[in-house]
Amino acid sequence: xxxxSPATKDVKQKYHNVKLATILSLVFAGLGxxxxxRLLKGIIFLIIESAFLITMLNFIIHGVWGxxxxxxxxxxxxxxxxxxxxxxSLIVIAFAATLYVYNVIDAKRDARLxxxxxxxxxxxxxxxxxxxxxxxxxxxxxxxxxxxxxVVLPLAFMISLAFTDYNLYNSPPRNLLSWVGFQNFVDLVTxxxxxxxxxxxxxxTLVWTVVATTLQIALGLFLALLVNDERVKFKxxxxxxxxxxxxxxxxxxxxxxxxxxxxxxxxxxxxILSQFGMMIPWLTDPTWTKVALIMIQTWLGFPxxxxxxxxxxxxxxxxxxxxxxxxxxxxxQKFRFIxxxxxxxxxxxxxxxxxxxxxxxxxxxxxxxxxxxxxxxQNAGGTDILISWVYKLTFDTNNYNMAxxxxxxxxLVVSIFAFYQFRKTAAYKEEGEM
Amino acid sequence: xxxKTKSRIEMGFIYAFILFMFIIIAYPLLWTIxxxxxxxxxxxxxxxxxxxxxxxxxxxxxxxxSSDYLIWYxxxxxxxxxxxxxxxxxxxxxxxxxxxxxxVGRKNGLYAFLLLQMxxxxxxxxxxxxxxxxxxxxxxxxxxILIYVGGQIPFNAWLVKGYFDTIPRELDEAxxxxxxxxxxxxxxxxxxLAKPILAVVALFNFMAPFTxxxxxxxxxxxxxxxxxxxxxxxxxxxxxxxNFTRFAxxxxxxxxxxxxxxxxxxxxxxxxxxxxxxxx
Numbered sequence: 001x002x003x004x005s006p007a008t009k010d011v012k013q014k015y016h017n018v019k020l021a022t023i024l025s026l027v028f029a030g031l032g033x034x035x036x037x038r039l040l041k042g043i044i045f046l047i048i049e050s051a052f053l054i055t056m057l058n059f060i061i062h063g064v065w066g067x068x069x070x071x072x073x074x075x076x077x078x079x080x081x082x083x084x085x086x087x088x089s090l091i092v093i094a095f096a097a098t099l100y101v102y103n104v105i106d107a108k109r110d111a112r113l114x115x116x117x118x119x120x121x122x123x124x125x126x127x128x129x130x131x132x133x134x135x136x137x138x139x140x141x142x143x144x145x146x147x148x149x150x151v152v153l154p155l156a157f158m159i160s161l162a163f164t165d166y167n168l169y170n171s172p173p174r175n176l177l178s179w180v181g182f183q184n185f186v187d188l189v190t191x192x193x194x195x196x197x198x199x200x201x202x203x204x205t206l207v208w209t210v211v212a213t214t215l216q217i218a219l220g221l222f223l224a225l226l227v228n229d230e231r232v233k234f235k236x237x238x239x240x241x242x243x244x245x246x247x248x249x250x251x252x253x254x255x256x257x258x259x260x261x262x263x264x265x266x267x268x269x270x271x272i273l274s275q276f277g278m279m280i281p282w283l284t285d286p287t288w289t290k291v292a293l294i295m296i297q298t299w300l301g302f303p304x305x306x307x308x309x310x311x312x313x314x315x316x317x318x319x320x321x322x323x324x325x326x327x328x329x330x331x332x333q334k335f336r337f338i339x340x341x342x343x344x345x346x347x348x349x350x351x352x353x354x355x356x357x358x359x360x361x362x363x364x365x366x367x368x369x370x371x372x373x374x375x376x377x378q379n380a381g382g383t384d385i386l387i388s389w390v391y392k393l394t395f396d397t398n399n400y401n402m403a404x405x406x407x408x409x410x411x412l413v414v415s416i417f418a419f420y421q422f423r424k425t426a427a428y429k430e431e432g433e434m
Numbered sequence: 435x436x437x438k439t440k441s442r443i444e445m446g447f448i449y450a451f452i453l454f455m456f457i458i459i460a461y462p463l464l465w466t467i468x469x470x471x472x473x474x475x476x477x478x479x480x481x482x483x484x485x486x487x488x489x490x491x492x493x494x495x496x497x498x499x500s501s502d503y504l505i506w507y508x509x510x511x512x513x514x515x516x517x518x519x520x521x522x523x524x525x526x527x528x529x530x531x532x533x534x535x536x537x538v539g540r541k542n543g544l545y546a547f548l549l550l551q552m553x554x555x556x557x558x559x560x561x562x563x564x565x566x567x568x569x570x571x572x573x574x575x576x577x578x579i580l581i582y583v584g585g586q587i588p589f590n591a592w593l594v595k596g597y598f599d600t601i602p603r604e605l606d607e608a609x610x611x612x613x614x615x616x617x618x619x620x621x622x623x624x625x626x627l628a629k630p631i632l633a634v635v636a637l638f639n640f641m642a643p644f645t646x647x648x649x650x651x652x653x654x655x656x657x658x659x660x661x662x663x664x665x666x667x668x669x670x671x672x673x674x675x676x677n678f679t680r681f682a683x684x685x686x687x688x689x690x691x692x693x694x695x696x697x698x699x700x701x702x703x704x705x706x707x708x709x710x711x712x713x714x
Contacts, residue, residue: 080564102538135616136535140543143528143587150584151550154558154565161560223455226448231441238452240697244459247693247700249645251663252685255670256466259678267465267482299458311704360554362648367667387556394560395652407557414552421548 021111032107063089161404220305286382
């Protein structure tokens with residue numbers, strides 16, 4: 001690497017061409033950097049691009065072809081594998097494009113510095129700069145790769161499936177899939193069996209999310225306020241017991257409840273309700289199953305909210321209440337103007353998460369009664385929510401395309417929650433600080 | 435009515451309500467313990483207070499040659515430990531970069547995390563199944579671990595980043611002045627100060643394999659690879675009611691250690707969650 005003396009610096013100022021550096025780096029990554037006399041960086045870029053072209057080009061061309069056509073020879077091309085390979089190539093292209101754009105920006109920036117008369121830094125300095133600039137990417141790298149392949153790729157795959165005709169009767173490798181546009185979504189709202197199932201499941205999902213979550217929050221809040229009363233003794237013991245339902249693994253309790261609610265042999269009917277001469281069809285009547293589900297979710301969900309609120313309540317400064325007492329504030333006023341705003345400010349994002357979690361609460365629906373009981377005239381169970389319906393469509397009846405279409409609709413709903421979180425977070429932080 | 439009696443009546447109502455909650459909470463738990471002590475495997479002939487108490491089901495789980503319970507326990511502990519360690523390492527790396535460095539894509543990355551944590555792994559289940567099949571990790575504990583570790587990143591990175599943000603920057607700047615490198619600041623300053631939140635992440639990821647049954651159900655197929663949750667589910671799913679007492683006994687054996695750990699650590703869980711959420 002040539003050391004620049006002040007004399008040559010002036011010459012460079014005249015002759016170094018920023019445009020040429022940019023164009024060179026556009027032609028092939030690294031050329032611009034070499035022109036900028038950043039040999040090391042240039043060679044690394046050169047190697048990366050050559051290696052990329054040599055090893056990945058065929059895969060990418062094949063992948064993009066597969067993604068567009070989903071295969072051309074029946075029985076030989078496996079549409080699903082082609083689809084996944086296609087998505088992987090798209091991701092690789094995105095990575096490569098980012099690097100490429102970075103290379104151009106980098107070449108342009110260095111060229112400009114050079115043209116302004118800055119000297120080329122020593123190799124040592126260059127390596128250190130590269131390490132400093134690259135460090136955050138290095139730290140994010142492993143996580144990012146896992147995230148892309150385990151979270152993003154599967155979601156992208158689901159999204160793609162929603163636009164294909166992949167189901168039990170049309171499945172690779174025997175058949176080829178093809179892109180069908182929005183046909184699945186149209187079917188969902190026009191074909192009578194799908195329309196009926198979809199509307200029923202969607203409305204129950206929303207009712208379930210709102211009612212179950214609100215109940216668990218309300219009960220948690222109420223209990224937190226009660227136990228926080230200064231006159232209550234044995235607070236620690238009471239709190240420990242009230243948190244128990246959260247501490248026991250949920251799948252265990254749900255299965256236990258499922259047995260307890262058994263119509264004929266369950267403890268609820270056999271031991272408790274029979275004393276009042278009642279037998280409630282908990283597992284065979286959809287309405288009763290829904291009631292049972294909401295009660296169980298309240299049981300399971302309130303301790304988290306309770307613990308959360310208890311923590312926040314203890315952090316509210318006491319002098320605020322004392323000031324309110326001086327002003328003659330009633331208990332309701334104190335709650336409305338001091339307690340409530342406080343706990344809501346601190347916990348709103350977590351409460352929103354509770355709604356999002358119940359919206360996707362597969363475990364309780366599936367483990368309690370497998371989404372049943374069955375209902376005439378629809379292909380979803382009487383208590384199926386969207387996610388358990390998707391599970392059944394996927395693994396029981398192999399209606400992959402419809403399951404994927406419904407997943408997209410779920411994704412849209414979930415995004416509404418996420419959007420709220422964005423605003424909430426943005427409100428806490430100024431843009432740059434986040 | 436004077437103030438004192440009014441207060442007494444109020445307290446009466448409060449305690450009555452708390453007692454009512456105690457009963458509702460305790461009933462199913464005690465019922466399970468009662469059932470697990472019944473002789474025979476049938477739920478229908480069992481009662482909450484058995485006439486002759488027996489520990490045969492607990493014994494069966496551990497000693498019977500046809501019981502895979504110990505293998506499942508071992509699998510669950512293995513998945514839990516690896517998942518917990520790997521998650522803490524990867525998540526803290528990511529959170530450190532997002533908390534302390536400016537780089538291209540940082541802000542959008544944070545938004546992406548916020549969005550992605552809302553999507554359960556379940557939404558991509560078909561693809562996960564096919565992907566694991568492609569790389570030969572289907573019906574393999576490592577495949578399960580891979581999904582757990584990847585899936586937890588958005589939520590936990592957000593949580594840990596929120597905590598890192600509360601550690602004063604002056605500390606790492608001072609260390610930088612003294613010549614500490616990127617890694618030194620990370621290992622010598624950030625990690626020790628962030629122990630509480632890292633413990634929360636470790637705990638979350640340690641518990642997940644014990645309580646999750648859906649992913650194992652999709653990924654694992656042979657009984658010797660089952661985790662506890664999946665194995666227990668199959669006790670009652672295959673022949674309902676036939677093995678219910680065994681299921682009850684097995685459930686109690688996981689519920690007790692988990693509940694104990696949980697009760698010990700819940701205070702940290704809560705403080706970790708609130709600090710991560712409000713400062714995130």
